[in-house]
Every structure is written in C-alpha cells, then in structure tokens.
Amino acid sequence: MEGSLCHEFETDLAAANVWEVYGGLLVGQLIPKLLPELLSKVELGEGDGGVGTVLLVTTAPAPGTKGSATYKEKFIKINNENYIKEAAVIEGGILDHGFRKYLMRIEIVRNEDKSSIIRSTIEYEVDEEHKSNASLASTNGLAAVAEAVTKYIKEHKSIDRTPEQT
Secondary structure, eight states: OEEEEEEEEEEEEHHHHHHHHHHSHHHHHHHHHHHHHEEEEEEEESSSSSSTTTTEEEEEEOOTOOOOOEEEEEEEEEOOOTTOOOOEEEGGGGGGTTEEEEEEEEEEEETTSSSSSEEEEEEEEEEEGGGGGGGGGSSHHHHHHHHHHHHHHHHHHHHHOOOHHH
C-alpha cells in the first residue's frame, strides 16, 4: 500500500532565509532544542550535511510509553536552487512497523511578495499485512517543525538587527 501526505505552512519570511535552516544540518540541531517533545536527539552519523549524510535520530518518549525510538535518516536529495530536500528513513523507527519506504520532502516555495511556503510531504509504502499501520504516517511533526523554525528565524533575525549597546 502506498500513500502520501502533504502539509503547507505559510510564512512571511523569504525562502532563502528559511532554506538557511532547512538546507543543511541546522534544522536537525534545532529540533531537540525547539521541540524536545518531538525529538530528544539528532546526531550526525556520517557526512557533512550534503546528499548521503546519515543522521541518527532519537524520538522523545511517546506519552504512556517508557522509552524512545531511534532511527537512521539519510539525505537523498538536496537542491539548493529550488530549495528541496529529501530524506528517507533507512533503519529503525517507522520501518519497524511494516513500512518499506518512508520519505520526507521539504520544499521551500518562493512567493512573489518575498514570503514563502514550507511544504512538507511524506511518501510511504507499507506492507499489505501491516496496512493498518498506514495511519502512523503523519505530517504533524513536520508541521510543528515548520512553525518552530519560522518563530526561531524571526526571533534571531530581530536579534541580528538590534544595534549593539555601547
């Protein structure tokens, strides 16, 4: 069984500013700080932030559970001109629940008025025998990240513009 989900978050930030966070490793460093209830840790497994980079991701414990889950995510596409990044879960996590494929695509869509849209897409394939687990696929986490990253950029942009006190 195959499926896809999409979420769009509109922001008044320029696409280039949003891509500065999403385009490399910074977003992975920020999520545990901005959304500790989502991910407790993101570590660099291999690579430099480009295609082929592998991250070791530890989720926060789900409510009513004792432990967290871990998985490996690999960057499979990064397009710095069109602001598109794709990462696939390659080990653990959702793959342990009958999913054969779980791909996350982030697109930062430029608008003419210098605003942008953070489009988060999940594409997945799940074994027929585990098709009831398809409901585990969700853009909720990516939507929360889009909102938190937008807030982070706005806060840090205003700090950068504050004149130094003498």
